[in-house]
Structure formats: C-alpha cells, structure tokens
Amino acid sequence: MEKIRLTISAASGVEGVVKRELKRLGFGEPPAEFGAISFDAEIADVARLNVFLRAADRVYLSLARFPAATFDEFFDGVKNIPWEGILPQDAKIVVDGKSFLSRLYALSACQSVAKKAIAERMKSACGISVLPESGATVKVFFRILRDVAEISLDTTGTGLHKRGYRDRVGCAPIRENLAAAMVLLSDYYFGRPFADPFCGSGTIAIETAMLALDIAPGLSRRFDFENFPFYPRVYLERAREEAKDKEKRERKISVTASDIDPQAVKMAKRHAARAGVADCIRFEVKDVARFESAERAGVIVTNPPYGDRLLDERRAHALIGELGRRFAALKDWSLFAISADKNFEKAFGRKADKRRKLYNSEKECGFYEYFTKREKENGR
Ligand SMILES: C[S@@+](CC[C@H](N)C(=O)[O-])C[C@H]1O[C@@H](n2cnc3c(N)ncnc32)[C@H](O)[C@@H]1O
Known part of the structure; x- marks a missing residue:
C-alpha cells in the first residue's frame, strides 16, 4: 500500500496523550514537536486516525517538504505540487499555517503567497483564467520549521473535538x-x-x-477527506467497521x-x-x-x-x-x-x-x- 506522511496536531500539554493513543493504534512512538506529531503511514490510516483518535485536534496529509527561507522558494515549492490531481477544480481553497524558528514568519503573507501559487498552478493546468471556488472547502496547511516548509491537506475539517453528540451549548463547556x-x-x-x-x-x-x-469518537461524523477525489471511500467504511467491531x-x-x-x-x-x-x-x-x-x-x-x-x-x-x-x-x-x-x-x-x-x-x-x-x- 502507498506510503504517506501524516501529521497529527494536538493542544499544548496533550501531545503525550496523543502519542500514547498512536502507540496503541500501532504507530510506534513518533516524536512530537511544537504541537505536531509526524510519522509514515498508509493512505487507509487517514480514515482510521480520524475515526479513532480521542485527544487530537486534526490529521494532516503531507504533500511536500522543501527548504523555504524566502518567499520565492516558498512560492516555487507550493507551485511544484501537482494540485490539479489533488484538488477538485471547483474547490474553495483556504490556506492556513504556522511558522516556528524560521525566517518566514509573517503568516498572512505566507497564506497569500501559497494561495497564489496554488491558483496559478491550477489555472494553467486546467486551462482556465479564474478559479470558480464554488465547491467544497479544502483546507491547505503550511508548517514552516527551521526554514523547511511542509505543505499538507487538512483531512479532518471541523476539528476532531466535534464528535457530533453535543448540539446544545451549556455554561462554559469543555472541548x-x-x-x-x-x-x-x-x-x-x-x-x-x-x-x-x-x-x-x-x-x-x-x-x-x-x-x-x-x-470510537469519530464514528458518526463527517470529515473533509470525504471530499478529496483521490481518497478511496472504502477506507472510511473499513475504519467504521473496525470501530464497530471493537465496541x-x-x-x-x-x-x-x-x-x-x-x-x-x-x-x-x-x-x-x-x-x-x-x-x-x-x-x-x-x-x-x-x-x-x-x-x-x-x-x-x-x-x-x-x-x-x-x-x-x-x-x-x-x-x-x-x-x-x-x-x-x-x-x-x-x-x-x-x-x-x-x-x-x-x-x-x-x-x-x-x-x-x-x-x-x-x-x-x-x-x-x-x-x-x-x-x-x-x-x-
Ligand atoms: C465549568 S461548568 C462544567 C462544564 C462541563 N465540563 C461541560 O463540558 O459542559 C461548571 C458547572 O458547575 C455547576 N455548578 C455550579 N455550582 C455547583 C454546585 N454547588 N454543585 C454542583 N454543580 C455546580 C454549573 O451548573 C456548571 O454546569
């Protein structure tokens, strides 16, 4: 099965708990740094981790890693990703990100540069002059650490804390x-x-x-990866079956x-x-x-x-x-x-x-x- 790289984000103070969950799910002991835990996995694990993780915030699917000490390097690195094979042509693209210990630290500028690079690539590959952005939202995430950028897709969408059972708001509810x-x-x-x-x-x-x-906490909710054209639906069905069997x-x-x-x-x-x-x-x-x-x-x-x-x-x-x-x-x-x-x-x-x-x-x-x-x- 195709090997991929996943990053799990977790709130400060909770990384150790998520690492224990990952170990129990068979992912060894990957290191955590600045609220992110990255490791190699299989494409089916996108669905499994979204369904099973209890304490994590989101699951990101890495698309590329490249040195990015300048905006030009960042732009070129983002543009080199074959977005036309990843995003639906009508995707509404939202870019967000974080930067640590790096020369590129102005997040809104990085957001604009990344969005422009994706748009340019999509327009020239699809032969269109304007991206319609009329379809489902796809969240692209950049993480720049020590001048190396990692570009990912947010596979979760609405944060993993939303299990779906809480439909009324009480006094100061906890996530x-x-x-x-x-x-x-x-x-x-x-x-x-x-x-x-x-x-x-x-x-x-x-x-x-x-x-x-x-x-399993994510048994009955929807995830953004369900909108990815390249992601086989069967993996979510299998993860849900596995979760049901484990109950x-x-x-x-x-x-x-x-x-x-x-x-x-x-x-x-x-x-x-x-x-x-x-x-x-x-x-x-x-x-x-x-x-x-x-x-x-x-x-x-x-x-x-x-x-x-x-x-x-x-x-x-x-x-x-x-x-x-x-x-x-x-x-x-x-x-x-x-x-x-x-x-x-x-x-x-x-x-x-x-x-x-x-x-x-x-x-x-x-x-x-x-x-x-x-x-x-x-x-x-
Ligand atoms: C911070 S909220 C708890 C929120 C909860 N963890 C959630 O996720 O919804 C504190 C709760 O303490 C309750 N409370 C206040 N005084 C109390 C008392 N004397 N005995 C028991 N509960 C009390 C309030 O009604 C409120 O629901």
Whole structure:
C-alpha cells in the first residue's frame, strides 16, 4: 500500500496523550514537536486516525517538504505540487499555517503567497483564467520549521473535538477532546467507578463512558477527506467497521454525572443519548456539597466553575473548597480537576500531588492531580 506522511496536531500539554493513543493504534512512538506529531503511514490510516483518535485536534496529509527561507522558494515549492490531481477544480481553497524558528514568519503573507501559487498552478493546468471556488472547502496547511516548509491537506475539517453528540451549548463547556485527554491523563480504567460532580453539559462523563466501552469518537461524523477525489471511500467504511467491531457496549460501567443545575443535567442526558451512552451514566441533580459515594475506590475528573466566567471568585473558591472536603471524606479515590484559578490548591485545601499546564479554549489552566494513598506510596 502507498506510503504517506501524516501529521497529527494536538493542544499544548496533550501531545503525550496523543502519542500514547498512536502507540496503541500501532504507530510506534513518533516524536512530537511544537504541537505536531509526524510519522509514515498508509493512505487507509487517514480514515482510521480520524475515526479513532480521542485527544487530537486534526490529521494532516503531507504533500511536500522543501527548504523555504524566502518567499520565492516558498512560492516555487507550493507551485511544484501537482494540485490539479489533488484538488477538485471547483474547490474553495483556504490556506492556513504556522511558522516556528524560521525566517518566514509573517503568516498572512505566507497564506497569500501559497494561495497564489496554488491558483496559478491550477489555472494553467486546467486551462482556465479564474478559479470558480464554488465547491467544497479544502483546507491547505503550511508548517514552516527551521526554514523547511511542509505543505499538507487538512483531512479532518471541523476539528476532531466535534464528535457530533453535543448540539446544545451549556455554561462554559469543555472541548470533547480536552475532556477525553483529561480522562486519559487520569488513573481511570474500565471497571473503576467514575464521577464528575460539576458535569454541566455532560462532556467528561460521556467521554469516559465512550472510552470505557471502546466507542470510537469519530464514528458518526463527517470529515473533509470525504471530499478529496483521490481518497478511496472504502477506507472510511473499513475504519467504521473496525470501530464497530471493537465496541464493547455490553460492559458494565459505573459513571456518575451530577450538577446543581437541573437544566444542565437535562442537557447532559440529551448529549449522552445522542452519543449512545445514556444507559451507562447515572445522572443526578445534586449540589457538590452533597457529593458522596458508596464505592470504596474511584476517580473524579472534573471542571469546576471558576471566578471570571461563571461566578465571582469568592463563591468559586467556596465551591472548590467544598469539592476538597467531599474528596477528603472519600476512601480510596483520586481526583483530577482543570481550573484557570491560580489559587485552586489553596481553595481546595491541599497541594496537588502533580500539576500540569493545559489550555481550555486558549486559556491557560492548571490540571491538578490528587492521587490515592496507594498510588502516592507506589510513586505514581
Ligand atoms: C465549568 S461548568 C462544567 C462544564 C462541563 N465540563 C461541560 O463540558 O459542559 C461548571 C458547572 O458547575 C455547576 N455548578 C455550579 N455550582 C455547583 C454546585 N454547588 N454543585 C454542583 N454543580 C455546580 C454549573 O451548573 C456548571 O454546569
């Protein structure tokens, strides 16, 4: 089968999780640099990775790599790509990109140069004077690193966080792929009780249930590669079949999602039903102050409200403090919380065992990890 080069993009702080996912999917341990993980693959993997990756942002198909220290080199390199065999003649071409440690760093200028090079190539190859751009959008992506440009097609389209189950917007919802990354960073595994006491629109609990039941995140959505004339449809059909075969919907799991707001819980139920996991999640309208569990051990992964978005700071700290007290009353539980509040640990009443930096809608957040006693003793 034809060898290709793919690049997976991931949010800062999430690259390690995506690398673990890639390893599990059989892609070894490719290196990550500036939020991108590149490796050789087969053309069928475009569909597989889009369907299976939980924490990634996008999957890019590399078309060319060339030195580009000047705009002339960049223009020629883009124009040398046989676009007429890649893009539909009526494609609406959108160019975007990033540059790191390179002489070409003005992104809007690079966008214009790349677009002009593609248009010139297409017009002369197709014998037309104007590109109609009346068809489906194709996103071309450039990445310039140390004066070497890589030109790719965005095979994903709408970011991979859009699974399709969330059709209503709650208060400060977290992206689906960030929620999945948080669960994958936690010590959750299938069989362990799970709870999110600030569930909002249900994202973290739904992603946990999908993970536990091996339901692929991209099973029911569309991707831009479906519009590529050269991409055989059969690979998406096969990836979906593989995903269906891997599902373990018969598994019994213990996932609880609660929130003080009855409307949020209603929305979470709706989203869980659309994701096909409503029967596996226990929903409750409940104040975090009443959070408890009959289970001896389990894991909480959550996204408490914080001062500048939903509540004033004092009230937000009181809620985080309540979460800390409820957690202290549990036996062998661990807790993982994302928060933009710089005083989270003080409000929680305990220093985290580990802290990472994650980004929630571009906002820098802490991911505070509180392990079980046993995990701490064994040096998790
Ligand atoms: C940042 S949002 C969670 C968003 C959620 N992760 C999602 O993806 O939709 C915080 C949630 O905490 C809930 N909340 C506020 N006060 C609460 C309390 N005392 N007990 C439980 N939930 C509370 C809010 O109703 C809101 O849905």
